[in-house]
Amino acid sequence: MTTTIIGFPRIGEKRELKFATEHYWKKQLNQDELLQKAHEIKLAHWRAQQEAGIDLIPVGDFSFFDNFLDVANDLNIVSDRYRQLGLSKLDEYFAQARGYQDGDQTVKALPMKKWFNTNYHYIVSEFTPETHVQFNGQRLLDEIREAQAAGIDSIKAVFIGPYTLLKLARFVDGAKPSDFITDLVQAYQALLANLQELGVDYLQVDEPALTFDVSQQDQELFDQLYDQLLAQPTTVKVVLQTYFGDVRDVYQDLIQKPFAGIGLDLVEGQENWQLIEQYGFPTDKTLFAGVVNGKNIWRNHYQTTLQQLHQLPTEVPVVLNTSSSLLHVPYTVANENQLDQDVAQHLAFAIEKLHELSELAAIVAGRDGSEKYLEENQRLFADVKHPVNVAVQKRVEALRDDDYTRLSDRKTRIALQNEELDLPLFPTTTIGSFPQTADVRANRRQFKHHEISQEEYDQFNEDKIARIIRKQEELGLDVLVHGEYERNDMVEYFGEKLGGFVFTQNGWVQSYGSRAVKPPIIWGGC
Structure with a gap:
């Protein structure tokens, strides 16, 4: 074989x-x-x-x-x-x-x-x-x-x-x-x-x-x-x-x-x-049988x-x-x-x-x-031990049919949104992510290596956010974004805020060229 x-x-x-x-x-x-x-x-x-x-x-x-x-x-x-x-x-x-x-x-x-x-x-x-x-x-x-x-x-x-x-x-x-x-x-x-x-x-x-x-x-x-x-x-x-x-x-x-x-x-x-x-x-002919999954982990x-x-x-x-x-x-x-x-x-x-x-x-x-x-x-x-979040399970069990129904129709929601947001006919915005510049990466690296405190790390990011919001206001954008300076990876950062995920140290996967991502792993929690 x-x-x-x-x-x-x-x-x-x-x-x-x-x-x-x-x-x-x-x-x-x-x-x-x-x-x-x-x-x-x-x-x-x-x-x-x-x-x-x-x-x-x-x-x-x-x-x-x-x-x-x-x-x-x-x-x-x-x-x-x-x-x-x-x-x-x-x-x-x-x-x-x-x-x-x-x-x-x-x-x-x-x-x-x-x-x-x-x-x-x-x-x-x-x-x-x-x-x-x-x-x-x-x-x-x-x-x-x-x-x-x-x-x-x-x-x-x-x-x-x-x-x-x-x-x-x-x-x-x-x-x-x-x-x-x-x-x-x-x-x-x-x-x-x-x-x-x-x-x-x-x-x-x-x-x-x-x-x-x-x-x-x-x-x-x-x-x-x-x-x-x-x-x-x-x-x-x-x-x-x-x-x-x-x-x-x-x-x-x-x-x-x-x-x-x-x-x-x-x-x-x-x-x-x-x-x-x-x-x-x-x-x-020889059958090259793809039986081991090349994409999952x-x-x-x-x-x-x-x-x-x-x-x-x-x-x-x-x-x-x-x-x-x-x-x-x-x-x-x-x-x-x-x-x-x-x-x-x-x-x-x-x-x-x-x-x-x-x-x-x-x-x-x-x-x-x-x-x-x-x-x-x-x-x-025979021995898989996924964690269970009992509180989440109880909330799911308590869901009723009317929990899946919105309280107002789309027309009403649009009117409320227009009144609240007061946006022009064609609002301007950006996707949300601004470059992870050398100083941003250095700040994160220092924090990970315990060279700066949580307060210092957060203050640096808040200053960067304030600067980019001012820049958007000067440019006249309608919907402002905060730049996501605190993120490490586009997926990993959000996974860290949720239960049921585990994270690798070196689980890098190439995205393109020299760029790689380190996705969180869904393991359990509900």
Whole structure:
């Protein structure tokens, strides 16, 4: 029973990549030093997967900012306004992600959007009529050579697929997806040729856009891309990887195409189980079964997963996989030494999920001693101690039907609001958050380190709030905001004000670039 993952968090165990890239942007590190730090991070992540017993290790999932942007650059999809800056390749890449300013010369960054149903944000690539797609992916090839030099033998190269690239990119000045099909096919064939030359056995092409509704026009686009791409003979096994849902619109087509393997999300994509049962799965392909949740932070229930795996046709080769990249969970629970053991034992971050895959594989294969994994897991789920807030339970039980009915209708409420607030027809305001400037962060850091008192901390924030309110009044805004200077993280701050949450020390999850969030964990309380 082989194991793999779709991708691994890249910010580092202690956010090393964040600090290195930010130091580079501030010119406190040179390019060679940044590349060396990136090499150390990648090496640590590959070693962690090896030590956990992962068989097929993804390479190409690392990124200085965003994988979607990486692939665009690997395919020469870079707008002229960035090329004309005359920067190094790395700085040109960062200019696309962050924008560029030097004196009077200013170039805006590419837009950013949410990555499906996660809190991650990707950089939206831009196609113009002048875009000339071709493979120049030295980034990926160099990373593969790094891994090979480090003794990583079982490599699975990772690359965003052409269909998802076209579906999520932006087309300007009259450009349209059909203009780039031929060049994209040739570019991906060049990618395969380079991988074959390097002796790489697997290429994972990520096509999460197949979990969207797929129209007839979309289906034709997908067919045009892959019927040509897969027509070229290659020793590289192409694995079509989907995640974030099911592929009900295209499943029958996928299993007919000559992919070596197909990766299905069997957690969020519950419909995929029914698709396999109804239409079968070809025995000449490998099913990369996404049974370990790549997005949540809870331990896998082995008995449930094993029962699901037994539903799969016995003659189909199966690789145990995560349901999505582990990019969306923190690094390891081992760094959470302030969490109660009752809570910590039920958490599984990226490192723990690697071990879950290995243990599940051992159980399925019936390896000696694997019974203890199942026994320990069963015992864990038999002993869950969520706190209970009796007062909240009593208030809920006391609710009556009329508690859900407003006392006045909308028309009456609007009249009262207009009278009370006396706002103009088009009031002005802002979203509410003002920048967490260096002095704000320093104030919070001093308070956390007990270098200043609660009173001093609060007074600093009150002064900042007073200043920003005066500024809004001077500007003539109608609805004032207080700037949220006391917040630490957009979610964590509010969680701290509520019961039923627990908080991590190092549970950082990348949001975009060097930015990460540390969400509170819902544990109980009602």
